[in-house]
Amino acid sequence: MWTVLRWRTIYVFIFAFAGIANLAPCCFAQTWTFTGTQACYHSHMPNAPAGLPDMVQCFGQGTLLSLTSPPAVDQSYQQYRSYEAGKQLGAGAGALMVVLVNAWEAHHQQVVIEAADTRKQIDSYLRANMALFDEDIAMLNQDVESERQLEKFDPDRRDKLVEIEKGRLDLIAKMVEQRENVRAYECKSVTGKQPRRDLHYALTAQGGAQWIYNSLREQLLKEWVVNRSLALVLSTHEGKEIADPPRTTAAYDNVCSQ
Numbered sequence: 001m002w003t004v005l006r007w008r009t010i011y012v013f014i015f016a017f018a019g020i021a022n023l024a025p026c027c028f029a030q031t032w033t034f035t036g037t038q039a040c041y042h043s044h045m046p047n048a049p050a051g052l053p054d055m056v057q058c059f060g061q062g063t064l065l066s067l068t069s070p071p072a073v074d075q076s077y078q079q080y081r082s083y084e085a086g087k088q089l090g091a092g093a094g095a096l097m098v099v100l101v102n103a104w105e106a107h108h109q110q111v112v113i114e115a116a117d118t119r120k121q122i123d124s125y126l127r128a129n130m131a132l133f134d135e136d137i138a139m140l141n142q143d144v145e146s147e148r149q150l151e152k153f154d155p156d157r158r159d160k161l162v163e164i165e166k167g168r169l170d171l172i173a174k175m176v177e178q179r180e181n182v183r184a185y186e187c188k189s190v191t192g193k194q195p196r197r198d199l200h201y202a203l204t205a206q207g208g209a210q211w212i213y214n215s216l217r218e219q220l221l222k223e224w225v226v227n228r229s230l231a232l233v234l235s236t237h238e239g240k241e242i243a244d245p246p247r248t249t250a251a252y253d254n255v256c257s258q
Contacts, residue, residue: 064233125209127252133179138246187256
């Protein structure tokens with residue numbers, strides 16, 4: 001018997017920051033159904049011919065759990081990048097990686113900075129970076145709760161889950177500290193404390209606002225894979241609709257006055 005649980009139709013996060021243009025969204029309906037210990041992914045293009053069946057891919061708990069470890073996700077992501085270059089990724093965790101990366105890309109648009117002034121560009125990246133930090137931290141906190149819930153269903157993994165949970169909490173503390181360091185550094189440029197001759201470096205060099213943005217996006221993508229895999233495996237145990245991922249809705253208008 002199939003239990004049909006809807007994972008909401010995908011939409012894109014809209015960054016309403018001054019100086020940032022959004023790429024056009026590309027959306028398609030996605031549904032997860034759960035039967036036994038499997039999570040099955042259904043996708044359907046909105047303008048597909050009538051009668052065309054959904055694409056269905058099913059993943060067992062073992063496959064889902066394989067992408068709840070950050071090192072495993074790093075390896076699978078590298079394979080995914082090779083797949084994009086034309087190599088065969090295969091089934092199992094590789095196919096799950098494709099599904100989750102596609103979902104993430106539909107949720108998160110690449111921002112395009114329209115402002116010509118370097119200081120305004122840094123301001124736009126600053127606000128985008130704070131949003132990415134906050135979403136990453138929120139997902140890590142959600143991971144901790146998912147890990148605690150999984151302990152009830154998988155006693156044999158309890159020690160490992162406790163170890164993973166501790167790692168998440170340590171990472172949250174580091175992310176909070178890193179967020180404040182980035183905020184303070186980029187605010188120097190935004191508020192005029194950074195000499196204008198140094199602004200280009202503060203924008204484009206390694207450690208600059210644009211470089212941090214690109215690094216955070218890749219980091220957040222990998223965390224999304226872990227977060228959604230944990231939510232899916234938990235739903236196979238509970239038979240409930242999977243928890244929505246955290247969303248960042250703040251405008252970040254007063255970042256430098258915090």
